[in-house]
Amino acid sequence: MLKAPLKIFYFLNLIPLISISDSFFKSSLTLAEIAPSSQLINTILTQENTQAEKKQTTQKPAISPPKNTQLEPVLTPSHETKLDPNNLTDSTTFIIGLNVGERNLNPGVLVRGKVTDTEAVDFENWLIPYEAVLGTLKFTSKVISDREVELRSPFKIVRFNLNQIRNDPELGLVLSIKEIKALFGIQAKFDSREYAIVFDVPEVQNSASNERERQPVILKGLPKISAPNLTLSQVEEHINLSGTEGSDLTNQGTLSAVGTILGSSWFVQVDQADLKERQTWQLSELQVLRQTDKSDYYLGSQPTFWRSQSGNDFWGFTTIQRQGFSPFPNYGIGGANPTQRLQPERITATVTGRAEPGTLVRLVPNIYSKKVIAEQLVNASGIYRFDNVPVGRQIGTNYQVLLYPRGLLTAQPLVENARFKILPEQLPVGTSALVISGGWQRRLKKNDFLGKFTQFNAGVVQRWGLAQDLTVGVGGVYNSSFNALGEIFYQPSGSPFRAVVSGLVGNDMDVNIDLIWNDYPNFYAGVSSNLNSIHYNLDWGISPQFRFVSNGSFDQGANFNIQYSASGSKSSTLATLGVNTDGRFSWSLNQSLGKFYFSHQGNHTSTSSQLSYLLNPSQSLFLNYQTLNSSQNANLLTAYWSYRSPTRNRYGENLWQTELGYRIGSEGSGIYATAGTTIVPGILLQARYEGVSLTSERSSFSLQLVPSLNFQQGISPGDRQLERLHTEGGLLVRPFYDRNSNGKRDRNEEIYTDNPEFLIINNQVVKPGELDIKKDRFLLRLPPGTYRVELEPAGFPPDFQPSVNAFAVEVVAGSYTPIIIPLQPSYTVGGVVTDAEGKPLAGARVEAISTKSKSSVISITNSAGVYYLEQLRQGTYELKVNGKSVDFNTITINAQSETLQELNLKLP
Incomplete structure (x- = not known):
């Protein structure tokens, strides 16, 4: 171990690296x-x-x-120019067309020049009005100053002085053919047959001139669907059974559940050391969480934002208040860590x-x-x-x-x-974040479900983004005694260097320094130091094929490795040779050649080699050999066949997978087999059997079963990624055939799942791959918030349509917000409108007015007098033509009516 003065010496010599000038990182390019x-x-x-x-x-x-910075003001252009002293005395003005290629864009414009019957005389000096040139070549003009103007077109952007443009007494501001060529790079010619000036404008592939702005999401006036206040959304159980020949069966498990409570998510997890003995169960996690862009609230089990040496759980309350920035959206990754929510x-x-x-x-x-x-x-x-x-x-x-x-x-x-290299803790300039936390440490003992809450801890820290390069934090932590907390996060703009310094100062001192130079893949170096030790990581790309990699500490030894890599169209090689400070070697080789793949790893105690051959995308053959340098000098050879079904579930897991083979080794021989399936919705099943292993002649087996159930809108298979709902919510959409139009799903009304392409969220179409399509519902994961949800009529049957096509839907973490969509029968009434003499009426306004809601459906007759009143619901309607009553002035539609009815109308 290093002596204290030597440790402080290391610390003081690391600090000057932070002050490296930004100019050191800038270079010139040609x-x-x-x-x-x-x-x-x-x-x-x-x-x-x-x-x-x-x-x-x-x-x-x-x-x-x-x-x-301030933008320059847009000024009104001044076109006050002097007459050109070199006016063409032998030219005349006449009208001619302006073409771009074969397209005529200006049928006639007055120009100055000279032309015979078929030829242009001194064509390069013809004068064309400035505005006509801009219009034909699709230039837009923007005034930069009282003298300078910027012209933009799909093929060129140019800036010049308006005062240098000639002013013709009859035409005004003009450009010559020669000037157009020099200024815009555009060739022109005279076409006597078209009697037009033809410009040769290059074609440019269309591109967005600037970043497209998304359409605003309008929620005002929409019917609102609120998230549930209290739910048990999903329950999942991990069951692990294992045993060896001659020993008792071990059974362990983990029970998890997630839901919503008053706009927040709740999550609970119980570790089950023995599934049959409840006294062995222990509460692992219990947390209520509410996260928004401006603030977060944590209640229950959680990690601390400061470094803790106790190793015990922390249970309490934490809040984060952000000013001027939104956190990185880590929704759906599972777990909840306050420090991650400080990252912008x-x-x-x-x-x-x-x-x-x-x-x-x-x-x-x-x-x-x-x-x-x-x-x-x-x-x-x-x-x-x-x-x-x-x-x-x-x-x-x-x-x-x-x-x-x-x-x-x-x-x-x-x-x-x-x-750009982003330091995760780096805050935007002028923003800040405040964290306040308090609670108790929890100690768990065997057969103790809740544990014992002992020492009180509390902390507060405020972080500021002082500059683009610098973020600092100041606060304090109470852990049996008060300690001042300081943080520095520094990264020079545009450089690969970054530094993080944090420390607690009180009765004891705890300072941690992380210095990183990240110019990977060329060079990476990292040093992590505290008052007890200094650790480092080094990765240097010596050449495209060779790398030098090293890691370790200055007082506990280090590893040094040389890597070689090469690849071709059908082969690749990766080889590593390493040695540590104790003189012990390690090595590895990974080689692919066509359908063959070979890997080998070894050190002073063991080796492992494997050769595989790809039969087809789903099947492979493997040969594996392992050795262990011990008193037994163990070895094991395994040959097996592997199958992975080409079909996968939405989580990327194979529906079926299996391995079957045989083993021979120093401990004996036996069968080797594995199997797994996700074919049953909401259930993962995996099994493994080994007749012999590298170190034991006893056979063994293991079984893993993971069932998951969703309890919203009935019991259904869960998605087996329960922790995602801890920080994420979503939509549960259930369209059904509301045949009696009562707005409720009756026993014989089936769910509609034929076409998933009907959802539009915040003006964005939801693709089928984004949905989890179940037998009786569509699930869509979303971060917490309020969304505009629209229903695309084309996604539903023509004869069954939703009565409401847009909603404002609230989504909270921990549950799916149900959206029940009654698809009510849609009826069409059509026919011919005639006058009193029986002649068809063209352009007549036919209107069906609901006697109940007073809403109306309108159709305009075509030239044959034909009309169609579409999207009619069940009920009674009053019919009018041009605001006047007709012979049959009412029609009633009920559940027994035909979806398409013919009704001819005649004016009295």
Whole structure:
């Protein structure tokens, strides 16, 4: 063990690493020079020739903290320009068409030039009105300043000075054919047959100009379906039976249940050391949980947010109050840990870099995505900047920057990466989180169900996002005595370095330091230190084939490994050779070749080798050999056949799986077999038998049975992922044929499950793969919240439709909110409307008005006088044509009526 002064020396020498300058991590990259487009004709051509000879350099995108910036005001453009002294004296004005390819976009515009019957004279100097050019080439104009304007089209974005455009006395602002070519890169020709100027505009694949905004979710005015207040949603039992020849059967289990109580979830778990002896059962977990974007509340068993050395359970109350950020949505992963809810869903950063003026810079998720996060045309400063770029584990941590020379979207862009490394505890700038916790430690003894609550603990901490690079926390913890708590989370922008320092200072001192350099796969190094020891991890990519990996501690030994990897179209190799500080070697080899796969691992005490051959995607043959260097020098050879059914359940588990083979070894020989199935909904069954093992001649077997039941809307098979409901809820949808239209499901009215494509949640269509389709229900998992749920009529039979098509549905953790959908018979009445003389009436308004609800269904007759009144429900309707009564002015629809009825109407 290290002496105390030496430990403090290590600690003090680690701290300076945190102060590494951000500039250390920035580097330059070589990109193409871009010609500026702020001047016309000679200026443009001169700059292009000059820049073709320059050394092409740009700067790699940098990631830095967002700054408070103000957008330049949009000014009204000034078109006050002087007359061009070089007016064409021999030209005239005439009307001509403007075409793009074979499409005519302007049938006639007044231009200045000279033309014979079939030829254009001095075509490059023809003058075309500026606005007509923009309209034909699909340019939109945005004023940057009182002199500068930015033009955008599907194929190019350019910026130039309006004062350099000529002003014709008759045409106003004009551009010549030569200027159009120089400015926009567009070729043009004169077509005498069409008598039009034809522009050759390149085609560009459509892409989103910016990130699409989702449609707003409107809940106001919708009927509300509330979540249940108290439920027992699901119960699951894990049963494990095992035994060996000549010994008693052991039986163990774990009983779990989850539900909802007053908008929160509750979860309980009981460990059963012996299923037959209840006095051996112990309460493992009991927690009530409520999580929202702004606050969380935990009551019962839970982990502490501070480091605890006691090893006992903590039971109490914890609340988290967040200001300015939402937590990472860890719904449905099972369990509830307060520290995970201090991690933000996203942070914002700034991407900056250098490029030649006139370059169009786009920020995209990846080069294959059509979605553009932001874009900017580089001005004379040569600097581009994207502020408030969202970064998160769900959004992604890598973006790409596309640079289009001269703003040409038809050109091949230069691609650069803008990568972010996110420290999980890093808070966005200006946000904070407060955690308050208090409770008791619990000690469990054998045959004690509840345990004993002993020492009181409490803690409070406040974290602030002080800067893009820095998050700090200050608080205190009471554990028999008061201790001050301090936290520092630091990561320089755009760098692979991160540091976490936390400490408790009181009667004793407990300081933990984690320093990480994460530039994987090139290089990774991590050092974890406290006052007792220093541990490290190292992973260095020496070359594409070789890696050096090491881990250990400075006082307890270390391991050193060299890895070799290579792969081809039909083979791959991964080999590792290692040695520790005690001089003991270890090794491994994984080799694939076609349908063969070989693996081998070994150290100074044991080895394991396996060769497999893939017969088909479902079946394989295995040969396994194990050795153990002990007093017995044990060995075991196993040959077996394996089968995995190609069909899987929605959790990715095979419906059937089995292994069957034979074993021969130093302890004897015997059969080896396993079997498992999930064919029965809500039940997992696995069995294993070994006639002999590596170290024993006794046969053994084990059996695992996991039944799961759902108790909402009757008893049905559960989904066997019960812990997900601890932090997640969902919808339980049951459409049924309401044949008598009473809004209730009667005994003979069956559930509709023929077509799952009828749900729309928050304006997003729910795909069938997202649903858990049961025999009598559809289940959809969702995080807690209120959702707009719409029903797509096309997903139901034409003759049976829901009476209400949209709801506001509340979802809470711990249960599924039931949505009962009565599909009521839908009737259609159709026929011909005639006047008093028997002639069909075209364009007549036919209306069926319910005598009960006064709602109406309307149809307009076609040219033959035919009408159709659709989506009629059971009841009595008054019929009117153009607001007037007809001969048969009422119709009654009941359960015995035909779904399609013919009724001709005649005006008196």
